[in-house]
Amino acid sequence: MQDEExxxxxxxxxxxxxxxxxxxxxxxxxxxxxxxxxxxxxAEDIVQETLLKIYQQGLKGFVPDQFRxxxxxxxxxxxxxxxxxxxxxxxxxxxxxxEGTGQVHPIIDYQLERQWMVESLNQLSxxxxxxxxxxFYQDLKYSExxxxxxxxxxxxxxxxxxxxxxxxxxxxxDERERG
Numbered sequence: 640m641q642d643e644e645x646x647x648x649x650x651x652x653x654x655x656x657x658x659x660x661x662x663x664x665x666x667x668x669x670x671x672x673x674x675x676x677x678x679x680x681x682a683e684d685i686v687q688e689t690l691l692k693i694y695q696q697g698l699k700g701f702v703p704d705q706f707r708x709x710x711x712x713x714x715x716x717x718x719x720x721x722x723x724x725x726x727x728x729x730x731x732x733x734x735x736x737x738e739g740t741g742q743v744h745p746i747i748d749y750q751l752e753r754q755w756m757v758e759s760l761n762q763l764s765x766x767x768x769x770x771x772x773x774x775f776y777q778d779l780k781y782s783e784x785x786x787x788x789x790x791x792x793x794x795x796x797x798x799x800x801x802x803x804x805x806x807x808x809x810x811x812x813d814e815r816e817r818g
Contacts, residue, residue, distance in 0.1 A: 642706035649697035657694055660706075665690070667777055668714055674772050674799060676717050677761070685721065689714045708786035715788060759809045767802030770795055 642663070648656035670691060673682035703709035752803050760768055773779045773787060781799075785792045 643702055643704070646697050646702045646706060649694070650700040650702060652698075653749060654670055657697060660693070668710070669786040671711065671772055671777055672714055672718060674757070674760075674776065675715075675765070675769065676721075684716050685714065689717050692717070705716060705783060705786060707777075707779065711777065711779065711783075711787035712789065715769060716726070756810075757804055762809050763802055763805055767805060770798040771806070773804045775800055804815055 640659075642660060645660050651661075665686060668686045669682055672685045673679060676682050676685065689710070690725075693710060736794040760771060761773070764809045769788065770784055773784045774781075779787065781792050784790075784795045788795070790798075
């Protein structure tokens with residue numbers, strides 16, 4: 640069954656339909672959000688908040704045309720909301736410093752198996768990092784990324800191309816340092 644059909648069922652009050660969506664998308668959402676925030680506890684909180692927003696929209700009867708881009712848009716906006724809160728940034732730094740969660744422990748896909756690749760990706764700006772994660776970790780199509788981030792397909796293509804070029808430069812410089 641398609642994700643949109645599960646949302647239709649949820650809009651009819653069939654809560655078990657939402658369980659399927661949670662089972663299907665909890666891990667990919669966590670991986671995406673964790674890669675953006677680098678904090679396991681915070682990523683789990685944002686995943687829960689994202690899922691709650693999806694559930695609430697479903698209960699109101701909203702059924703998106705394309706579920707996955709819509710879901711990632713909610714997740715991305717929830718992350719952005721987090722970063723807009725000045726106190727949240729302070730808590731984030733404090734958590735990293737106190738708990739030592741600053742070390743990256745990503746769920747690495749087969750495309751990017753080495754730690755230095757993730758660290759290199761994290762050197763990119765959030766705009767480039769987000770499109771690259773959605774494309775290569777979450778396997779979204781350009782049109783889905785455009786919907787998720789509320790940008791044009793041409794902007795998606797440009798950010799991916801530029802992001803890959805910047806990533807290549809970072810990796811080359813890193814290789815030279817490692818000698």
